[in-house]
Amino acid sequence: xxLMNFTTFKKILYDCQRAQRLTIKKQExxxxxxxxxxxxxxxxxxxxxxxxxxxxxxxNQVFAGARHELEERPPVTLTNEEKKELQRQVDELTEDLKx
Amino acid sequence: xxxxxxxxxxxxxxGDYLFSLAxxxxxxxxxxxxxxxxxxxxxxxxxxxxxxxxxxxTWLARILNNKIIDHYRxxxxxxxxxxxxxxxxxxxxxxxxxxxTPGEYGHHKIAAFPAISPxxxxxxxxxxxxxxVLDGCIAKLPPSLSxxxxxxxxxxxxxxxICKKFNITSSNYWVILHRAKLLLRSCIAKIWSL
Numbered sequence: 001x002x003l004m005n006f007t008t009f010k011k012i013l014y015d016c017q018r019a020q021r022l023t024i025k026k027q028e029x030x031x032x033x034x035x036x037x038x039x040x041x042x043x044x045x046x047x048x049x050x051x052x053x054x055x056x057x058x059x060n061q062v063f064a065g066a067r068h069e070l071e072e073r074p075p076v077t078l079t080n081e082e083k084k085e086l087q088r089q090v091d092e093l094t095e096d097l098k099x
Numbered sequence: 100x101x102x103x104x105x106x107x108x109x110x111x112x113x114g115d116y117l118f119s120l121a122x123x124x125x126x127x128x129x130x131x132x133x134x135x136x137x138x139x140x141x142x143x144x145x146x147x148x149x150x151x152x153x154x155x156x157t158w159l160a161r162i163l164n165n166k167i168i169d170h171y172r173x174x175x176x177x178x179x180x181x182x183x184x185x186x187x188x189x190x191x192x193x194x195x196x197x198x199x200t201p202g203e204y205g206h207h208k209i210a211a212f213p214a215i216s217p218x219x220x221x222x223x224x225x226x227x228x229x230x231x232v233l234d235g236c237i238a239k240l241p242p243s244l245s246x247x248x249x250x251x252x253x254x255x256x257x258x259x260x261i262c263k264k265f266n267i268t269s270s271n272y273w274v275i276l277h278r279a280k281l282l283l284r285s286c287i288a289k290i291w292s293l
Contacts, residue, residue: 010202010204011204011205014202014203014204014205014206015196015204015205015206016195016196016205016206016207017192017195017196017198017205018205020277020281021273021274021277024273024276024277024280025273028258028273028276029258029269046207048207048209048212049207051212051214051219052212052280052284054219055215055218055280055284056280058218058229059233059252059280059283060252061226062226062229062230062233063252063253065226065230066230066252066253067252067253067254067255070116070119070120070123070253071116074115074116074118074119075119075122075123076115076118076119076122076128076131077114077115077118077119078110078114078115078118078132078135082132083110083111083114086110086114086135086136086139087107087109087110087111089136089139089140090106090109090110090139090140090143091106091107093140093143093144094106094143097143097144097146
């Protein structure tokens, strides 16, 4: 049984742009079965795209950490004075809108 | 059921987070402070539109993000994102991939993928060090790409939200993330090869 012709196979092996876009998609959502197979075959033969996959995953990890940091320990802070003044404005406007 | 919001602790609870978020995205402390103020005041005026489908914090961060995007857009003629992607598709792809030589079918161009030894050796580099380098590189991304990149990676917005916001398909979205990551890779390679 003939599964795919030579040109199709060669395109799978050679098209790094497609493979890398699939890598991104895989890390963010889900691949279809044919996309999954295509990517597996490509990555088996292509070291550059394997490196890209690692790089992409590393970025995801670094930014997940950075986002967590930003939420838990905001690197810059407003001064107490600024906070008081800002909250005063917030309260004032809230009151105004109630009436 | 309608959720009521208590604004009395807003500044204490969310002020520093919003300020840091704005400061990171804008690289401008004064501007960041002003936008945080505007965010709180607009949020109060729009308080009836809060539907409780996300947390109060996320809702405020979204208002802030809209203000940041407006700030970038101010005075510029806006090109729809999908048009931007189409217009730049071939010049971008051709830098990294070979679609012109018969039989190459988009094969990577070796010169466009230099090894990044600190990332690819066994010695683990510290993530905070990498993050510092990345921050510099993100600042150099085309604004169209960095807006999307930061919404995903710093604001933590999901695919659906971002696609709706920029009126793009999910394929467009993968392309944007791919481009941003390729450019970041090139930028890091350049810095670490010096």
